[in-house]
Amino acid sequence: MFFRSPFRARRYFRSGFRLRNNTLILLLIFFLIGLFLHYGGRTEPVVAFWNDLKSLVGLKSDRRASESANPYRAPEPKQEVEVDHTDTEASDDRSMLEKAKSNGKANRAELRVGEEKKLFDFEKLVDFTLPAFGPTDAIIRHDGYTLRYREEYEQADWVSYPLLENEILGDAERKNEQFQPDPMIETGSAISSDYSRSGYDRGHLAPAGDFKFSQQMMRQTFYMSNISPQKPEFNRGVWKSLEEQVRTWALRDKGLYVVTGPVLRPGLPTIGKKNRIAVPEYYYKVILYCNNPDIRMIAFLLKNEESTRSLKQFVVTVDEVEKRTGIDFFPKLPDQLEQQLESTRPSIMIENWFRL
């Protein structure tokens, strides 16, 4: 509502109250003013309002709706396609191709691995981005990310999620969110007060800033299962820079797959009152770009301490991260391709990712 002059506005309101004598109108006006103040400054107020409304009602549809916007992700298979990933013979891939064709969506790609051509369609596999895990592992699936919780360290050792362009560009805010225990951890996750006055930050593994398009998904990054004790100088310094670099790449490349976590091992120092939380010495990130037929990886290994060194100096092979953590990343890739990508020299990774 806009008035050309305060006088007209006053006349309008006065006549309104006299005629109806109704406090409901007054309440409505305050409500609208409140809405305007709350959303007026946002870049897309209507979208922000709608997202909040949906998260209030508890609808979980936002992620699924957005998936159609992924420029390269294969559609979910009608039936689950279970493929033994130790077998990478072309026949396997061919049967997947036929299934895709029968769905009318033959969007597979040909990949060159060395001299050979391979049919390559692993995105159709359920959980293709997750690191390898066993039947007794605590795999926790939230809307935006999946993690493996390690009770003995009271934190996750990997967190895996696709990072799409539209997820970074939303309007969700972190200012009203609070750290909460993760209700899905049966053994009980760490709690926020375990970190209080410890001298360590509650560092996000899946960053809140990677889920700006949905308030509900951002809220879920505040579960304590997604949190790890990081030195403030580290969390707010190099680690933050790395997270920003990954978002920049995700925008440039229209989507990436991210796996991140601490390097956990016995004998680490601990913090906490109710729980004993290991304080990791190192953190890693493994990034996969996969827009058939282009595919590349990069890995980072950073010490939990302040640093002013350039990010390039933390690039390592994925093999190196696997050796340190014992985690097998992207096990659903055809073995030969996986082996080739994960052993790529840091200098080549830097060349592939930091140019442009």
Next chain:
DNA sequence: TTTTTTGT
């Protein structure tokens, strides 16, 4: 802009 700290 995003990463957090403190209290009841």
